[in-house]
Amino acid sequence: MTKINPKSLPGAERQHLNLGYMRLSDSAPLIVAQELGIYSKYGLDVSLHREVSWANIRDKLIAGNFDAVQMLAPMPLVITLGATGIRAPIVTGLVLSLNGNGITLAPPLWERMAELSGQPLQTNDPLATARAFAAALRENGKNQVMTLATVHLFSTHTLLLRMWLKAGGLDPDRDVRIIVLPPEQMVDSLAQGVIDGFCVGEPWNSIAVDYGVGVLASTGFDVWNNAPEKVLGVLEDWHTRNPATHLRLRLALMEACQWLANMDNREPIIEMMSRKEYLDLPANYLRPSMTGQITHDRGAQPRLQANFHVFSRYNAGFPWRSQAELILHQCEPLLGKVFDANRIASITQQCFRTDLYRETARLLDLPTPDKDYKTEGSHPQPFYFSEEIELGSDLMLCP
Known part of the structure; x- marks a missing residue:
């Protein structure tokens, strides 16, 4: 230089x-x-x-x-x-x-996704995790609407989340509820059951994992490289x-x-x-x-x-x-x-x-x-x- x-x-x-x-x-x-x-x-x-x-x-x-x-x-x-x-x-x-983002889900949801898949889920396989999420959503039926959070409606996070949902065969506008939360509120909202998952930038995925309240289902890079x-x-x-x-x-x-x-x-x-x-x-x-x-x-x-x-x-x-x-x-x-x-x-x-x-x-x-x-x-x-x-x-x- x-x-x-x-x-x-x-x-x-x-x-x-x-x-x-x-x-x-x-x-x-x-x-x-x-x-x-x-x-x-x-x-x-x-x-x-x-x-x-x-x-x-x-x-x-x-x-x-x-x-x-x-x-x-x-x-x-x-x-x-x-x-x-x-x-x-x-x-x-x-x-x-x-890059820099991740899709993190509540541990009980992740465990159920793995059960429905019949095999351990690989977090570097976003297509598999998206399909497992869709299976868990279908099992819920109309009993519970799953809520996912993103940091801003017009963000790469929202686009990544929508790509992931579509890959699982879901309509992001109809099959889930997507809300907007500031990054700093994501971990507490997941821990309290207000949301079922989120797409956020680091370090908030790592904090959720460290607290044991979230599983990083997919990194943003795996959904959209670079x-x-x-x-x-x-x-x-x-x-x-x-x-x-x-x-x-x-x-x-x-x-x-x-x-x-x-x-x-x-x-x-x-x-x-x-x-x-x-x-x-x-x-x-x-x-x-x-x-x-x-x-x-x-x-x-x-x-x-x-x-x-x-x-x-x-x-x-x-x-x-x-x-x-x-x-x-x-x-x-x-x-x-x-x-x-x-x-x-x-x-x-x-x-x-x-x-x-x-x-x-x-x-x-x-x-x-x-x-x-x-x-x-x-x-x-x-x-x-x-x-x-x-x-x-x-x-x-x-x-």
Whole structure:
């Protein structure tokens, strides 16, 4: 990576920035950039603000309380559309992370699923677990409606959950009840029997497993390999007014993502993130997903999933417009409407700013795709998009 002299960059329009983030393991890039002094390197004085819900993140960005935020990948698209009841054009020039989620179920439900399957369920086989869940649901009949929770209606979590349910032969709009809960409320809601399962980001799956109140039925990666998860979101007019500041912020976070790509750096960041001023959680809850040693059930041996969190590998930061279009199509049932191709293309090009990513990558001397679109969902293994660019597998359980 080229060492940039920050003095050679255009002067920042703003030095002090307020950044919003969630109490999640994949907030790591924002914390790394603070702890390693990378923001300061680029002349930025950043205050990090932890929030409890994605609705808060959205509202405070739109209200101007935050300059930039960690944001769910679908959110810039649907907020720009006005689908959440509030319309505000939002852009991203950087994907912060891929993967990082899991589908966790109550232990009695998991046990019944295994009984109906007639054999031990393999948590790395999402098709089998989805079919077993469907069998348990059919056995219930109309006696009890199963309730599953997701973190936001328009989230990768919702899309993963719907894919998993469809793979089991279920209609996610009719056969189950899907509600929205903040990530921090998932574990208690599962323990109290308010919900039967959830799809959430780490460390909340690991916490449920550690408490013995949940079984991680499937990781998000197993449902959709290397799905875009979190992005850096800013208001479009904020970017227009602060292009140099935005550039410096992207540079800082891309460097942080590069640092996180080295698995040897994961253990030090776990201790940093666990501190009160950041996630305020014991390090042992953060360690499984950050090291890729995923425990699916209390007392079970962990399963290695090295790509559970991807921060820079596979050109992860590039905001593929083909993925944005795929996300919008998957959101159509939730929106109750079908968009024409021109509308999809227009929103995608407005929100997923590949030009901003390329500007940043060029300064860091990082290779970047020369196209904005690629074939999605057809690669079972990592592959080369060009001679320099390796991309990850992208299979989806049920597109």
